[in-house]
Amino acid sequence: MYWTYPDYERSYRLWQDHFADETKSKPKNIKQKLYLRIVNRELTSLNDVYVELRNLTKPKHRGKALKHLKQKTAQRSYVKERDGKAFIDNDALISSAKYTAQELAFTNVNRKKIAAKARDLVLIHGAQEDLNEDQTNNLVDLINRRIVKFEAMDRVEAIIIKKRDKNLLFLWVNIKLHYLVGDTMVKSQTEWSQFVGCRNAIIPKLFKDLIKLGALQQIQKGKQGSTSGRASSYTRVL
Numbered sequence: 001m002y003w004t005y006p007d008y009e010r011s012y013r014l015w016q017d018h019f020a021d022e023t024k025s026k027p028k029n030i031k032q033k034l035y036l037r038i039v040n041r042e043l044t045s046l047n048d049v050y051v052e053l054r055n056l057t058k059p060k061h062r063g064k065a066l067k068h069l070k071q072k073t074a075q076r077s078y079v080k081e082r083d084g085k086a087f088i089d090n091d092a093l094i095s096s097a098k099y100t101a102q103e104l105a106f107t108n109v110n111r112k113k114i115a116a117k118a119r120d121l122v123l124i125h126g127a128q129e130d131l132n133e134d135q136t137n138n139l140v141d142l143i144n145r146r147i148v149k150f151e152a153m154d155r156v157e158a159i160i161i162k163k164r165d166k167n168l169l170f171l172w173v174n175i176k177l178h179y180l181v182g183d184t185m186v187k188s189q190t191e192w193s194q195f196v197g198c199r200n201a202i203i204p205k206l207f208k209d210l211i212k213l214g215a216l217q218q219i220q221k222g223k224q225g226s227t228s229g230r231a232s233s234y235t236r237v238l
Helices: 012-025 030-039 046-057 063-086 091-104 111-124 133-151 156-163 166-178 189-196 200-212
Strands: 184-186 216-220 233-236
Touching: 030 046, 063 133, 063 216, 091 111, 091 133, 111 133, 156 166, 166 189, 166 200, 189 200, 200 216
Parallel strands: none
Antiparallel strands: 184 233, 216 233
C-alpha cells in the first residue's frame, strides 16, 4: 500500500481523509463498499477481505453472455428432469468426466475401460454417497458420447485448407480436440497464443475468421488488461 499511496503512509488520519473524499466523489465505488465492510467489522480476516474483493470485482454477465448463462441453467434443469434418478449432481465429477473423454479419444478404448476410468473419477471427486447403478451408467454413457463426438470429422477443415492458413488450421484442430459443439471457451489472448503457438497479435484475426466460417460464436468480448478479469468467451457451433 505504501508504494500505491506514498503520501498517506505515516498518518491514519490522512487515510481517513482519502476515503472520505472518495465517498463523496464516488459513492458506489467498489473500494468504498469494501472499506465500509471492514470498518463495520463485517470482515474480520484478510481471507474474508480477499473473498469479498473477488465477489465485488467479478465481471457481470450481460448481453449474449447473460443469455448463454440462462440457456445453460435451463439446460441443466431439463437434464435433471430427463435423467431422474440417473442425474449426477456433482459439477466437479461431470467436468472431470468431460476432460477424461478428451484424453481417451483416438485411443480405441472400449466400454470396460471407460467404466474403470469412471470409477476412478468417482473416487477422486468423492461424492459423500456412492453413485447408484443408473448414475454410474449415465456417467459412462456421458464419457462414451463425448469420445464419439471428439472423433467425428466435419467440413470446416477443407475450407481452412483452401485458405492455406496454417495458424488457423492449427487453432481449429486444437479447438476440436479440446472442446465439443456447445462447449464454452474462455482464455486470454496470451493463453490462446500459447495454445496455438503463434504471435499474440494475430489471435483476434484467427477468431474473426472462425466466426465468419460459422464455426464459433462470440459470447462475450474481453476487456484488455491482465487485471480486468474479463477474457473473451466463445461457443463452438460446428
